[in-house]
Amino acid sequence: MSEQTIGARKATNDSPEGGHTVTLTRNALIVDGMKTLGELGTHHICNVCISYGGSCCRGCPHLADGLGCGQRNTSCTAWLCGFLKYYLYEIGVLDEWQSFWEQIPGQDYREDFTPERVDVNLAMPRTNVRHERLGLALAADLRQIEQSHVAIGFILTLREKLDKTMDQLMHCGTDRKRRIRLQRKIKMMTADFRSFHQSLDSYRSNSIIER
Template sequence: MQVVNRLAIIDQGVQYLQEMGAEHICKVCIANGGSCCSGCRHLIDGVGCQLRNTSCTAWLCGFQKYVLYEMGLLQEWNDFWDQVPGQGFREDFTPEAVSVDKPLVYHNMQALSIALAADLEELSRRHVGINFIALREKIDKNISQIRLQKYSYKQRKYKRNIQVITKHFRQFKIALAHYRMLAKT
């Protein structure tokens, strides 16, 4: 067990998201009206977030969650953040020092996030007016349901839903297959 400063926990989360290439996905989403941070009082237009906190760092949009889900790393992410108390919607009540048993292990998934961002960009060109918020929420909901279901036949239903929802993510799936192939060697 390790005692970690609240700000260090936030830094670890931000570093993880940077290693995963989350900014590539965010840029496409924001450009298409799907900013997760829209309406937050800590966000300054053209500048960015002025008060990063544990809950905002721990929260993943459906697209980022999808990358970790496909990589088999979502549980690791959730386990890390489950150790951190005081997370509220856009609020942070986390104590200054937190005991952490499970560290956050960084994984370079830039290529996967870049590929997914390219797929999202392609979707926005082909389907003018696509609702990025609705799409990411569908993905998020189905991935969350897998975790909640105790019966495998119900889990399979949500996994099939994810396959259907993400059928246009061709570049991501190619990058994922390549990543998995390299991981086996």
């Protein structure tokens, strides 16, 4: 088995389930994970939460003021907040993201015990140049929502509620009625994401045309 980056594997393997096993270093997992999230446009969403005091890294001993994270790990790279779970779900890559990181052992809270070399046979989600616009659209909605509410930190409360509901959706199994109820609940919770929904409709329409 040869060692290569996940990005290289994407170029040589059309299907994440292609049965092609590669060996990756722990550092490659972290670097490529951060790169994939960036290409998916998630950093725009994260920047909104950070600007309103809701960084998911808040209180972490590895966080240096003005420098950022001083000890990146597989656990924090794989972890998604409520907004990011919802975002990846809507753009159709949440299952791929979750499945990829389920292969990676040694994840813990704000640290990892991941071996220096790991065999994987599922790829990270493929990214698209249009993902940047989707991330920007959701970020714009979140800023607008926060600014329009009297309660300080409204979007942070929304993030936690969305996180809980997304977890329920992700673990509802084959219970179709429960899935539909949760999807309706999420739709109501995200009704004010107008710019995002508009961009998402356009993204989905273009994706259908390109098939």
